[in-house]
Amino acid sequence: MQRRIAAxxxxxxxxxxxxxxxxxxxxxxxxLLKFMLERAGYRVELARDGRVAHDYIQSQPAxxxxxxxxxxxxxxxxxxxxxxxxxxxxxxxxxxxLTAKAQESDIVRALxxxxxxxxxxxxxxxxxxxxxxxxxxxxx
Numbered sequence: 001m002q003r004r005i006a007a008x009x010x011x012x013x014x015x016x017x018x019x020x021x022x023x024x025x026x027x028x029x030x031x032l033l034k035f036m037l038e039r040a041g042y043r044v045e046l047a048r049d050g051r052v053a054h055d056y057i058q059s060q061p062a063x064x065x066x067x068x069x070x071x072x073x074x075x076x077x078x079x080x081x082x083x084x085x086x087x088x089x090x091x092x093x094x095x096x097x098l099t100a101k102a103q104e105s106d107i108v109r110a111l112x113x114x115x116x117x118x119x120x121x122x123x124x125x126x127x128x129x130x131x132x133x134x135x136x137x138x139x140x
Contacts, residue, residue, distance in 0.1 A: 017043040018064035018136050023053040023080065024098070025072050029121070033067060033098075036125055040132070050075030057083050062090040065136050070099035070110065078113050085114040094135035098123060 020042040024030040027048075034044045045063060047053035051074035066084060070077035077097060084090045096117045097110045107118045117131055 017041060019043050019045060020132075021045045021047065021053070021056065021063040021066045023047045023050070023066065023068045023072065023077070025049050025069060032125075036129065037132075040129055049073040050077075050080060053080050054083060057087060057090065062087070062093050064093070065132060066093055066095045067098050068095055068115070070097055070101050070106065078109060081110065081113040081115050096131060096135075098128070 018041070020037050022030060022033050022037070022044055024033060024046070025048055030046055030048065034046060037044050042064070045056065045060075047056055050072035053068075053072070054075045057080065068077045068080055072080075075083075077099065081095055081097075084093060084095055094116045095114065096119060097115045098119050098121060099106070099110075100121045101107075102120045110118055116135065119128060119131060
């Protein structure tokens, strides 16, 4: 029988990656966001519609940040922001809306519902990452 020797400093686990919950029903945008965020040092959880996101919010530990589309099947982004803010462990999670809706009334409603930021599609990747850095500093 082999005995396991305690892990030395070189064998210790790396710090866990920040988690980004991406709620996006457009496959192309979801894949682009996943690629961008993983390259920036995030672990990405994808929810392809409002129902999947709703279930995730109610059953999973809070992520580091949420990127949330406004127009989604089943539950829209405003309903999901309200749900995030109603969950005690999720209340301080930064929520960034990422949506094609550019009218002032949509932006105001999302911010009033609890979103921390609002980005209109099509978005610039570097700008999105810069806005994320305002809330989260991923580890290299």
